[in-house]
Amino acid sequence: MLNPFVFRTDQAVVTLGRIFGAPVKIQGWSWLPVNQLVTLALFTWQSLQRRAGWPLGKHLLLGAARMSVFLGSEWCHNLAHVAAARAVGQPVDGLRIYAGMPILLYDQPEHPSITPRQHILRSAAGPLCNVCLLALSRLFQRATRPGSPAREVADTAAGMNAFIVSGALLPVAEFDGGPVAKWSLAARGVPAARAARILRRANQALGLGLAGAALAALRRRRGWMALLYLLLGAICLVNGLRSGSNPAPQPAETRGYLVERR
Ligand SMILES: [Zn+2]
Secondary structure, eight states: OOOTTSOOTTSOEEEEEEETTEEEEEETTTTSOHHHHHHHHHHHHHHHHHOTTSOHHHHHHHHHHHHHHHHHHHHHHHHHHHHHHHHTTOOOSEEEEETTEEEEEOSOTTOTTSOHHHHHHHHHHHHHHHHHHHHHHHHHHHHSOTTSHHHHHHHHHHHHHHHHHHHHTSSOTTSSHHHHHHHHHHHTTOOHHHHHHHHHHHHHHHHHHHHHHHHHHHHTTOHHHHHHHHHHHHHHHHHHTOOSSSOOOOOGGGTTOOOOOO
């Protein structure tokens, strides 16, 4: 199946400009901010349910504020990767805007010239940025009144950044935690095959732990939390049960591109 994130060969790629040195690219109508529109509609609908007396403009404003911090957290995550990649001297080859969201493009993500330290810094910058945003959101939560619209925006920011940090740091190859763990082991001289084995076991253990956490959350009737743990646990288990020490080879049309998670 053709990877929808990879540029089509029959359509021009337009470069809009550069962010931290990386060309920002779009193709056709694939850049249309679908994620922004869907998220705005969802948050506005939630506001309509919770605050019946408000005019529509106010609902839209709150929806837009929550959408901005929700999707902005993901944008900041990726821009932190771009900035760190440039700072360590291994810049990304581009940033594609797809459905309103950024996708990082690497021609050769595992190029032999990239040192373990550069790999680690490049990958860790994204989650580290969300840790800082999470801390800021917590301060914002403390400064706002429970039940107020401002608190709702702060809760959205805190929830999204906590979600990105916990998801991104899973030791899964396609996420940031995978490369950080893999290259940390490589930097300590652990052979690739053994490192892959260690990561598989870590994923299995984490997957089982998260499944247990999902059950515990379900018992406490925290459905959303249970679903989240279950999702993250399933990702870990699938990764932990992958056979072979190397990731499956990528199909020809995606080779050379590391498509950012989420
Ligand atoms: Zn990332």
